[in-house]
Amino acid sequence: MSRTNLSPSTLREAFGHFPSGVIAIAAEVDGQRVGLAASTFVPVSLDPPLVSFCVQNTSATWPKLKDLPYLGISVLGESHDEAARALAAKTGDRFAGLQTVSNQRGAVFVDGTSVWLESAVEQLIPAGDHTIVILRVSDITVHSDVPPIVFHRSTFRRLGA
Ligand SMILES: Cc1cc2nc3c(=O)[nH]c(=O)nc-3n(C[C@H](O)[C@H](O)[C@H](O)COP(=O)(O)O)c2cc1C
Numbered sequence: 001m002s003r004t005n006l007s008p009s010t011l012r013e014a015f016g017h018f019p020s021g022v023i024a025i026a027a028e029v030d031g032q033r034v035g036l037a038a039s040t041f042v043p044v045s046l047d048p049p050l051v052s053f054c055v056q057n058t059s060a061t062w063p064k065l066k067d068l069p070y071l072g073i074s075v076l077g078e079s080h081d082e083a084a085r086a087l088a089a090k091t092g093d094r095f096a097g098l099q100t101v102s103n104q105r106g107a108v109f110v111d112g113t114s115v116w117l118e119s120a121v122e123q124l125i126p127a128g129d130h131t132i133v134i135l136r137v138s139d140i141t142v143h144s145d146v147p148p149i150v151f152h153r154s155t156f157r158r159l160g161a
Contacts, residue, residue, distance in 0.1 A: 072107030
């Protein structure tokens with residue numbers, strides 16, 4: 001039996017077997033839309049209303065978002081595969097071609113997605129090379145007719161019928 005290989009690439013491949021949805025987390029910073037795609041979103045608590053996601057400690061975008069009063073979370077729909085990649089791009093406009101809505105409190109939401117959660121950072125928990133971000137939800141909008149995109153083994157998929 002070979003020793004277990006716990007390299008980052010082996011772990012990423014193994015973790016990728018767990019299917020997940022994808023969110024955009026975004027807000028306005030000095031009038032510009034700033035955000036990123038994340039597949040580590042997890043609903044946490046109903047009372048109080050809490051959700052979480054994990055952010056890489058190397059993220060260049062998170063430091064711009066983390067101290068803002070409100071962030072927008074949008075659960076991406078099945079047609080958002082290109083948008084998800086754009087929202088993770090290292091260069092270029094992450095929101096190019098995306099219709100968004102900015103609310104009065106600076107949270108940015110992606111049009112045509114199933115759920116919008118206006119939220120505020122509640123707690124940051126260091127966890128290895130990531131930080132677990134706990135957010136308190138302050139407002140919700142649901143468009144229940146939008147099927148979600150599913151991220152599985154580095155591929156975007158749709159739910160079966
Ligand atoms: C489908 C998908 C899921 C992702 N999930 C996460 C995630 O959960 N956490 C995270 O920090 N980055 C995640 N990323 C990467 C970020 O979107 C982004 O590329 C990364 O933060 C690097 O950009 P930055 O340095 O500007 O933050 C994901 C990217 C894709 C395409």
